[in-house]
Amino acid sequence: MTNERDPVRIRRVLGNKVQFIQGDMAVAYGGLLAGCSFFGGYPITPASEVAEGMARLLPRVKGTFIQMEDEIAGIASTIGAAWGGAKSMTATSGPGFSLMMENYGYAIMTETPCVIANVQRTGPSTGQPTLGAQGDMMQVRWGSHGDMEAIALCPSTVQECLDMTIECFNLAEKYRHPVCLMTDGEIGHLREKVVIPDEDEMELFERVLATIDKDKFIPFSESQTRDSKVPDFPTFGSGYHTYVTGLTHNDKGFPATDKQPDHERLILRLISKITDDREKLTSVEEIELDDAEVAFVSFGASARPCESAVWEARKKGMKVGMLRLKTVWPFPRDVVTQLSKKVKKIIVVEMNLGQIYHVVKEFAVKDCEVILAPKVGGDMHLPHELMEYLEVSN
Amino acid sequence: MSNMKDMTGEQIRKKYLRDGMLPTIFCNGCGHGLSIDYVLWAIEELELDIDKVSFASGIGCSSRIPGYMNADGLHTTHGRALAFATGLKAALPENDVIVFTGDGDCTGIGGNHFIHAARRNIDMTVILLNNYIYGMTGGQLAPTAPKNSISTTSPYGNIEHAFNISELAVALGAAYVARWPVSYPYQPIKSIKEGIQKKGFSLIELMSPCPTAFGRRNKLGKIDALWDWYDNNAILVEDYDRIMNFGSEEEKAGIQGKYKIGVFQNLEKPGFIAEYAKLVNRVTAADDAKFGGDL
Ligand SMILES: Cc1ncc(C[n+]2csc(CCOP(=O)(O)OP(=O)(O)O)c2C)c(N)n1
Ligand code: SF4
Numbered sequence: 001m002t003n004e005r006d007p008v009r010i011r012r013v014l015g016n017k018v019q020f021i022q023g024d025m026a027v028a029y030g031g032l033l034a035g036c037s038f039f040g041g042y043p044i045t046p047a048s049e050v051a052e053g054m055a056r057l058l059p060r061v062k063g064t065f066i067q068m069e070d071e072i073a074g075i076a077s078t079i080g081a082a083w084g085g086a087k088s089m090t091a092t093s094g095p096g097f098s099l100m101m102e103n104y105g106y107a108i109m110t111e112t113p114c115v116i117a118n119v120q121r122t123g124p125s126t127g128q129p130t131l132g133a134q135g136d137m138m139q140v141r142w143g144s145h146g147d148m149e150a151i152a153l154c155p156s157t158v159q160e161c162l163d164m165t166i167e168c169f170n171l172a173e174k175y176r177h178p179v180c181l182m183t184d185g186e187i188g189h190l191r192e193k194v195v196i197p198d199e200d201e202m203e204l205f206e207r208v209l210a211t212i213d214k215d216k217f218i219p220f221s222e223s224q225t226r227d228s229k230v231p232d233f234p235t236f237g238s239g240y241h242t243y244v245t246g247l248t249h250n251d252k253g254f255p256a257t258d259k260q261p262d263h264e265r266l267i268l269r270l271i272s273k274i275t276d277d278r279e280k281l282t283s284v285e286e287i288e289l290d291d292a293e294v295a296f297v298s299f300g301a302s303a304r305p306c307e308s309a310v311w312e313a314r315k316k317g318m319k320v321g322m323l324r325l326k327t328v329w330p331f332p333r334d335v336v337t338q339l340s341k342k343v344k345k346i347i348v349v350e351m352n353l354g355q356i357y358h359v360v361k362e363f364a365v366k367d368c369e370v371i372l373a374p375k376v377g378g379d380m381h382l383p384h385e386l387m388e389y390l391e392v393s394n
Numbered sequence: 395m396s397n398m399k400d401m402t403g404e405q406i407r408k409k410y411l412r413d414g415m416l417p418t419i420f421c422n423g424c425g426h427g428l429s430i431d432y433v434l435w436a437i438e439e440l441e442l443d444i445d446k447v448s449f450a451s452g453i454g455c456s457s458r459i460p461g462y463m464n465a466d467g468l469h470t471t472h473g474r475a476l477a478f479a480t481g482l483k484a485a486l487p488e489n490d491v492i493v494f495t496g497d498g499d500c501t502g503i504g505g506n507h508f509i510h511a512a513r514r515n516i517d518m519t520v521i522l523l524n525n526y527i528y529g530m531t532g533g534q535l536a537p538t539a540p541k542n543s544i545s546t547t548s549p550y551g552n553i554e555h556a557f558n559i560s561e562l563a564v565a566l567g568a569a570y571v572a573r574w575p576v577s578y579p580y581q582p583i584k585s586i587k588e589g590i591q592k593k594g595f596s597l598i599e600l601m602s603p604c605p606t607a608f609g610r611r612n613k614l615g616k617i618d619a620l621w622d623w624y625d626n627n628a629i630l631v632e633d634y635d636r637i638m639n640f641g642s643e644e645e646k647a648g649i650q651g652k653y654k655i656g657v658f659q660n661l662e663k664p665g666f667i668a669e670y671a672k673l674v675n676r677v678t679a680a681d682d683a684k685f686g687g688d689l
Binding site: 001003009012013037038040059060062064066068069070072073076077078079080081082083084085086088102103106234236237238239240241242243244245246247252254255 | 412414415444445446448450460461464465466467468469470471474477478479480481482483484485486487488489506507509510514667670671673674677678681685
């Protein structure tokens with residue numbers, strides 16, 4: 001058992017460079033490539049294949065897979081493993097994501113790097129277990145109690161499941177934050193071609209470990225060695241004697257539960273370490289936006305029919321484009337504001353009854369009309385349904 | 395091994411406790427504080443490298459203890475300490491993981507994690523401070539509360555049946571299980587040492603008086619009287635078994651309702667970490683055979 005990333009074993013286990021696999025499996029592949037050495041999770045449709053993949057892959061790279069007793073334990077063990085020096089992840093779907101919310105907040109409060117893949121299904125409650133949805137996009141942002149920031153990426157293809165899982169690990173390590181891959185049942189169960197990046201085609205960000213003198217080290221403050229609001233990481237066992245608590249703490253990590261300034265300072269740093277980098281974290285794809293008068297805004301699975309609708313519309317000579325959000329949180333405000341200045345109308349396409357729509361509306365200029373193209377129940381939008389929104393527009 | 399007589403309690407606390415966190419949050423007469431000393435003595439006598447000891451805990455008065463240790467400590471969420479500790483141990487198998495938890499934390503909200511950590515035989519030592527009440531939140535009903543006891547949420551007396559945590563752990567196959575009143579100075583240290591050295595899951599349940607939330611409300615008297623109540627209501631498991639097998643009816647009646655104390659289980663069975671390492675060796679050896687051993 002080791003947390004050392006072993007490229008030779010990883011490559012052996014993953015096999016051929018080009019494969020035809022499911023989105024969920026691509027998440028497991030991405031984790032392995034990123035150097036994940038711990039997975040703790042609980043089976044749930046449509047995310048079980050991530051755990052199953054990890055159960056097969058991880059022991060072969062000397063990592064640990066444990067099927068925990070529930071999702072609360074899944075994320076708890078994932079956080080514990082991170083403090084033990086592992087890159088760690090868990091995966092789940094709606095009901096399990098709901099169970100994880102308290103410890104998700106704990107990971108944010110304790111600045112624990114880890115990755116959570118949420119293969120979304122419809123809800124509330126047990127909903128439609130096998131069918132995809134995008135109904136947890138606000139939960140990932142606001143689902144734990146208190147003030148916080150989120151980092152969430154949304155893959156639209158199986159290849160992106162793999163690539164973005166690696167990216168989630170990089171961001172988790174860089175910002176010391178639980179980063180969520182918000183995929184869904186459609187992409188999770190979809191089979192597509194993936195190309196496994198070679199070692200020199202990947203960039204991995206490794207956790208910045210604490211190195212300074214033990215008696216000078218301050219565990220929960222700006223870094224003492226770099227220009228960063230993210231503190232260096234004192235892995236357990238390395239002699240730093242770090243106390244990690246979900247209570248409001250001072251920069252030494254000691255509970256500071258009765259003073260307003262302590263709390264405010266801590267929370268503002270936890271939030272601004274991410275929002276300061278909003279631009280760097282923004283990742284979008286722009287399709288046919290140069291001369292567009294109407295723009296779809298979408299993400300994840302629903303961006304696929306959206307793109308088809310764009311090409312359909314273009315064939316008919318309509319000036320339609322699309323903005324695909326790969327990073328949904330922190331929200332790419334500026335890109336949306338700029339877009340709203342350029343187009344007359346934005347149509348937000350999502351598999352829920354309106355979540356990201358409200359955020360787009362918040363950041364679009366007043367002159368730009370923002371409407372919602374919702375769909376729930378497990379069916380994806382069809383391109384011709386989206387065309388109808390355009391025809392109404394014209 | 396260092397000799398206990400070489401050091402005073404004062405010295406041992408100076409060596410292992412964290413500056414800046416004391417005094418503890420514990421009330422006058424609380425039993426929890428003693429367990430700190432016991433664990434420190436065990437660490438000292440086993441000559442453990444404190445850098446290689448990781449503490450974990452949930453939420454509650456008892457769960458505050460890792461904060462006082464000058465060592466790595468993961469103060470987690472209510473009930474979840476054992477699940478966090480499972481991941482920590484897997485990622486850091488060479489470290490000893492010691493968990494502090496309360497009866498509410500471990501067997502109320504955290505019962506599911508407790509039974510599974512014990513069942514998996516995860517290599518960790520759990521120090522469970524059982525005060526039969528929710529202390530931190532002001533004295534609500536715990537799943538360990540004696541029948542008819544009064545708490546803020548059982549104001550007319552508890553009608554439920556209590557968990558017997560150590561017996562539960564025995565049934566789950568935990569490698570090591572012991573229960574002692576926290577007022578006994580030597581047996582807990584010995585059990586904690588045995589627990590730390592044990593491969594697999596060990597539970598040391600310490601009966602810990604809570605004068606503030608339990609004693610007062612249940613009219614168990616002042617602090618001294620409460621501590622006496624714990625001692626007087628305990629019976630060594632060997633004595634219990636002897637009386638139940640060979641004692642008079644009167645003797646048998648006299649020990650009903652008492653808390654059995656002692657070492658209940660001490661098994662040699664491979665812990666999770668050893669089992670997992672075996673699995674890893676098996677599958678990686680198969681890969682090496684298939685792909686060639688040269689990495
Ligand atoms: C999810 C959650 N529910 C409830 C609480 C409130 N709470 C904090 S400590 C506690 C009880 C602790 O009792 P126990 O574990 O027996 O420890 P003691 O304080 O008695 O040592 C409760 C209910 C919480 N912190 N988190
Ligand atoms: S409330 Fe009870 S358990 Fe908590 S510190 Fe006081 S005496 Fe101890």
